Amino acid sequence: MSITAIKGFNDLLPAESPIWQFIEQTARRVFTRFGFQEIRVPIVEKTELFCRSIGDTTDIVEKEMYTFTDKGGSSLTLRPEGTAGVMRALIEHKLYALDSINKLYYMGPMFRHERPQKGRYRQFHQIGAELTGAADPLVDAQVLLMVSRLFQELGLTEPQLQINSLGCPACRPAYREALIAFLAEHQDALCDDCRRRQSTNPLRALDCKVPGCVEATQGAPAMVEHLCAECDSHFSRVQEYLAAASVVYRLNPRMVRGLDYYTRTTFELVTGLLGSQSAVAAGGRYDGLVEQLGGPAVPGIGFALGVERVALLLGDRSFEQLPDLFIAVMGEPARIAGFTLQAALQDSGLRVEMDCEGKSLKSQMRRADKLKSRYCMVLGETELTAGSISLKTMTDGSQQQVRLEAREIAAAITGRCMK
RNA sequence: GUGGCCAUGGUGAAGAGGCCGAACACAUAUGACUGUGACUCAUACAUUCGAGGGUUCGAAUCCCUCUGGCCACCCCA
DSSP states (O other): OOOOOOTTOOOOOTTTHHHHHHHHHHHHHHHHHTTOEEOOOOSEEEHHHHHHHHOTTSHHHHHOOEEEEOTTSOEEEEOSSSHHHHHHHHHHTTHHHHOSOEEEEEEEEEEOOOOOBTTBOSEEEEEEEEEESOOOHHHHHHHHHHHHHHHHHHTOOOSEEEEEEOOOTTTHHHHHHHHHHHHHHTGGGSOHHHHHHHHHOGGGGGGOOOHHHHHHTTTOOOGGGSOOHHHHHHHHHHHHHHHHTTOOOEEOTTOOOSSTTOEEEEEEEEOSSSTTOOEEEEEEEOTTHHHHTTSOOOOEEEEEEEHHHHHHHHTTOOOOOOOSEEEEEOSHHHHHHHHHHHHHHHHTTOOEEEOOSOOOHHHHHHHHHHTTOSEEEEESHHHHHHTEEEEEETTTOOEEEEESOHHHHHHHHHHHHHO
């Protein structure tokens, strides 16, 4: 048995890479427009960074991290998400001191040891953005606007933007108590998982998909109704700003996040097209995180999208890049001349292919057809002595005489392209 | 971590103990056509049915183990 890739780790083959490039290019363009700059941080960090940021009792930290001990004896972890590393870099390099506002984006692989399924892999890729230094609700709206513009430019209108507020350390504990009390009263109607969650992660019950639980929690208290005055005002203003920019969203009071650091505004882009993986992108505000990691009290907000999930939504959209010309050659002198011509035409920006296996003319023509080259030309003794070639349009089989000169051929090809 | 389904060539697959020396189609290669693709025709292309063991006179077909894949749960991007 030959060696295969590890479970949940995938190769991205040439057939798929154009979609990824499209996603990445679109993200860079939109982020740049909003003043974000790229940051590249390591994919391995000290384990403690993730324990302290994501939360010791979250599923990610408890059972999904790729953690190992290196030769020096320190515990290292393959990053399960991007925010922690970026915040570590922000603190380590004191970026917050260079400028009070930092707008950073990143893209790259993340690792979680989960059972793979559709839209979920052990190595997956995220594109994320983080804005630190501003607690103003306008910033929340700006980030949400950026997310919605990004998906608009990706050509995806289906995922719906949902927002919620998770409150802050001042108001969440009281809400949590109220919710636990409610769940205790209705526990007969809850599924086993939700009964267990009452103590560990009561908020999760609001997100349960079991019909009985959905019904039982209909009347459950919502965080948005238990926000302290500051959080409440913050959330209202976020929504005012969103309205001002005509950002379409839906308020989802039952939305819960899996990472501990989130405060106040949280959001998700939700789709129904990916089986049980409904979140295509998600994020929120994390005002206490930087301080929690040993930095100054710098507020922040950010989000990340799952590239694999976006690629699935984009589906089989074609991004094929086809050759402009195929040069079929006969004999060594023509082969050399063809190579010279190929070089010149490539320099002028055309995509040009030629035989590199010494095949028969028929085989070369078949290859030109298979590659879906728009034009094809044969170069042999006849053409070399005559100094002209016939340029064949593959779609209709028509041919035109063109002088054997790179400029003339390029002109004939691009001239027709422009029509 | 738990559960369900599945595993035949480059691809899609037929095949339910001997008729499989593994169908059919697509793809690929070569030729018909001593220098012009697409259509057509011909020829080639799985010492073998995920791996290992077992039942049997006989296994791709039945049993066990392992490995891998997909999907769902948990949770998440």
